[in-house]
Structure formats: C-alpha cells, structure tokens
Amino acid sequence: MIDQRHTAPLRLRGLGMRYGTGAWALRGVDTTVPAGRTLAVLGPSGCGKSTLLRLVAGLETPGEGEVLLGDRVLSAPGSTVSPEFRDMGMVFQDYALWPHLRVRDIIGYGLRHGVHRTSAGERGSRVAELVGFLRLDGLEDRRPAELSGGQRQRVAIARALATRPRLLLFDEPLSNLDSQLRGEMREELALLLRRLGTTALYVTHDVSEALALADRVLVLHEGRTVQDASPEEVFGRPASGWVADLAGFSSRIEPDAVTVEDGRAVATVGGSRFVGRACGEDVGGGGPAAYLHPEAVRLGEGPGALPAVVVSSVFEGRHHRVRVRVGSAGTVLLHSVSPHRPGDRVGLEIEPDGAVIFGGTAEPHPLGSTRAAQNQVGGPEERHRDALQR
Numbered sequence: 400m401i402d403q404r405h406t407a408p409l410r411l412r413g414l415g416m417r418y419g420t421g422a423w424a425l426r427g428v429d430t431t432v433p434a435g436r437t438l439a440v441l442g443p444s445g446c447g448k449s450t451l452l453r454l455v456a457g458l459e460t461p462g463e464g465e466v467l468l469g470d471r472v473l474s475a476p477g478s479t480v481s482p483e484f485r486d487m488g489m490v491f492q493d494y495a496l497w498p499h500l501r502v503r504d505i506i507g508y509g510l511r512h513g514v515h516r517t518s519a520g521e522r523g524s525r526v527a528e529l530v531g532f533l534r535l536d537g538l539e540d541r542r543p544a545e546l547s548g549g550q551r552q553r554v555a556i557a558r559a560l561a562t563r564p565r566l567l568l569f570d571e572p573l574s575n576l577d578s579q580l581r582g583e584m585r586e587e588l589a590l591l592l593r594r595l596g597t598t599a600l601y602v603t604h605d606v607s608e609a610l611a612l613a614d615r616v617l618v619l620h621e622g623r624t625v626q627d628a629s630p631e632e633v634f635g636r637p638a639s640g641w642v643a644d645l646a647g648f649s650s651r652i653e654p655d656a657v658t659v660e661d662g663r664a665v666a667t668v669g670g671s672r673f674v675g676r677a678c679g680e681d682v683g684g685g686g687p688a689a690y691l692h693p694e695a696v697r698l699g700e701g702p703g704a705l706p707a708v709v710v711s712s713v714f715e716g717r718h719h720r721v722r723v724r725v726g727s728a729g730t731v732l733l734h735s736v737s738p739h740r741p742g743d744r745v746g747l748e749i750e751p752d753g754a755v756i757f758g759g760t761a762e763p764h765p766l767g768s769t770r771a772a773q774n775q776v777g778g779p780e781e782r783h784r785d786a787l788q789r
C-alpha cells in the first residue's frame with residue numbers, strides 16, 4: 400500500500416443549497432462516511448449530485464447545514480474553508496490535465512505549488528511511487544495527448560493522490576470512457592479505493608459503478624435523499640419504485656394483490672402467484688407494485704408460469720429483447736435466445752426473489768402483534784428505525 404495520510408470520517412449535516420433565490424438544489428442531506436470508506440452519490444441528471452460535490456469541495460457555500468471532516472468544520476453557512484486548505488484530492492470527468500505538461504509534472508504539480516510544496520527530492524520519490532502504483536511506468540515523459548483514455552484517468556488519479564489527501568472526491572470519472580474500458584477501470588478503481596483506505600465521495604449516474612465501488616450509496620432525487628444504504632440494500636430492497644427503476648428493475652407490473660408470508664412478498668396476478676423480496680411501502684408514495692429485472696425473468700411453461708402475450712421482439716446480437724404483456728397488470732421486458740412473434744402466447748417464469756415488491760398486508764401474526772408483523776415487512780430503513788426506538 401502506498402503511504403496515505405491518516406484519513407477521517409466525512410459528515411454532512413442537514414446540508415442544503417440554492418442557487419441565488421431559485422429552488423433548493425439540495426436539501427436536508429444527512430450522512431456519515433466512515434473513515435476510509437467510499438460513499439457513492441447516485442442519481443439522474445439534475446438531482447443535485449454536482450451541487451453536493453461542490454459543497455464538499457468548498458466550491459460553493461451551503462445555504463444551510465455543515466460539512467465536517469473529522470471534527471473540523473469545512474463548510475457552514477457564511478464560512479467555508481477554501482478548497483486548497485481542505486486536504487482533498489479531486490478527480491474530474493474530463494480529467495482536467497494540463498495539455499502542455501508531461502505526466503511526471505502533472506502528477507507532481509500539487510507538490511511544486513501551494514500549501515503542499517515539498518523539496519525536489521521528495522517530489523521525485525513521491526511521483527515515482529505513484530507512477531508504480533498506478534502502472535504508468537514508461538509514460539512519465541508523455542503529454543496527455545499521447546495517452547489513452549484509461550491512462551489519462553490514471554494520471555488524474557495519481558495527481559489527486561500526490562498530496563496524500565485525507566478525502567478523495569470523484570466526479571463521474573469514468574463517464575468519458577467507452578463501455579469496455581469503463582468496465583475495466585471500474586474494477587481497477589474498486590481495488591484501488593480499498594487499497595488506499597482514504598475516505599472518498601464518488602458521484603455517478605451509473606448504478607453499476609455505484610454498486611461496484613461504494614461501501615454505501617446515497618440516492619438523490621430532486622435534491623433530497625431517497626435512500627442511504629449499502630449497495631446490497633439499494634439493489635435488494637430499494638426504498639421506492641423510483642429507486643428500483645434506477646437500479647435496473649426495468650419492468651413494473653401491478654398485481655391484483657400482494658401479501659407478505661414469512662417475510663417474503665407474494666404477488667397474485669390473474670390466477671398465478673410469484674414470490675419476491677418484500678420492500679414494505681413505497682416511500683415515494685407509489686401503490687402495490689412488482690419490479691422485475693430482465694435477467695430474473697424467462698419464458699417457460701413451468702408450474703406457476705404467468706400467462707403472457709408477446710408485444711415485440713427485437714434482435715440485439717447476444718439475445719432478443721422481448722416485451723410481453725401480462726393481462727392488465729402491465730408489460731415485462733426480458734432477454735430470450737430465440738425470437739418471438741407479436742401475439743404469441745407464452746408463459747413467464749420469475750426467479751425466486753427475482754422481483755422486488757412494494758405494498759402488501761402482513762399475514763396475521765401468531766402473537767397478534769402488528770408491530771412484529773410490521774418489522775417483517777418493513778424495509779431496512781424501517782427496521783433500523785425500529786431498532787433505534789426500542
């Protein structure tokens with residue numbers, strides 16, 4: 400492991416901001432990133448991700464709330480520590496590498512100028528250490544134009560690490576790479592973040608990046624937190640249909656009824672039933688609904704298959720993208736190895752636990768305690784709240 404400075408937890412307390420007198424771009428964000436862990440901030444365009452990052456970076460001043468690194472208040476309304484005094488390193492979407500500088504000078508830039516200035520000897524050994532750590536050997540004398548996209552991003556990361564920051568900020572760092580390289584860099588970054596052990600904030604609109612890289616995921620919708628949970632919880636028990644959709648559960652159907660049996664949700668559609676993960680009530684206010692991931696659904700005639708009719712079938716190379724209608728409950732998207740014709744009658748098989756299901760009434764609890772039954776059906780946030788209240 401390369402030598403990083405002692406890191407610290409990052410805390411956001413009731414953080415909010417508005418641009419001028421406009422609507423709040425971010426409101427009431429509360430979270431803690433434990434020392435050495437990575438928090439992904441996930442959400443679609445305009446949800447407030449960049450605003451949050453800019454507040455943590457000290458590029459904006461909050462309208463309300465605070466940003467703390469360890470016990471140090473970095474930002475509060477009317478008082479902001481300027482970016483160069485925050486002990487942070489930042490990696491940008493467009494790399495932001497100076498085109499006229501060579502790799503070694505880009506990496507060492509923060510050690511040549513400003514508050515982290517060091518001797519030429521120290522700078523040289525730190526740059527050499529980072530060149531080795533980020534596999535940039537042999538490229539030290541190149542300029543950015545002479546590097547591949549992945550190499551440029553590794554130079555940007557090395558530059559961010561040079562001053563041994565206590566906090567790392569990533570602003571959609573992989574979104575300019577093609578999809579294959581993005582996948583490779585995602586794996587590389589996940590390993591890197593674990594080896595570094597530096598507290599990090601990672602902004603992205605890509606759910607697979609957030610799930611792969613982060614210890615915790617903060618999902619933002621219109622400037623507010625909709626879920627702050629582990630990647631497994633966000634995927635396994637999304638807080639709302641909106642989060643389920645964001646997490647790749649691309650089909651939504653409305654069952655005739657949802658019940659909860661032994662902690663699992665059972666949805667009834669027509670005369671058929673299927674089982675999924677019980678997510679409690681949709682915090683976004685949506686009614687009972689089942690969300691399905693295309694990978695968890697296939698065509699087949701096994702017992703319990705839902706009767707469906709093919710709406711469309713499009714060849715996509717590795718598979719056919721097939722959409723089927725399940726009566727009046729809605730349509731479901733799936734991938735099939737063979738083509739189908741619109742109007743074909745088919746059966747739909749759903750993997751056990753392949754659906755996330757909102758709503759539903761708990762079966763009567765044997766002790767007659769609605770509280771106990773609610774604990775079973777509630778999502779993780781609800782159970783956490785209950786545990787705190789007990």
Ligand SMILES: Nc1ncnc2c1ncn2[C@@H]1O[C@H](COP(=O)(O)OP(=O)(O)OP(=O)(O)O)[C@@H](O)[C@H]1O
Pocket residue numbers: 418421424442443444445446447448449450451604
């Ligand atoms: N300089 C600005 N002046 C006024 N409103 C702004 C400004 N910057 C952002 N906003 C607004 O604040 C809200 C949050 O924007 P923000 O840039 O934080 O979203 P984002 O999630 O980062 O989006 P993207 O993924 O497109 O970058 C949006 O409604 C946006 O229109």
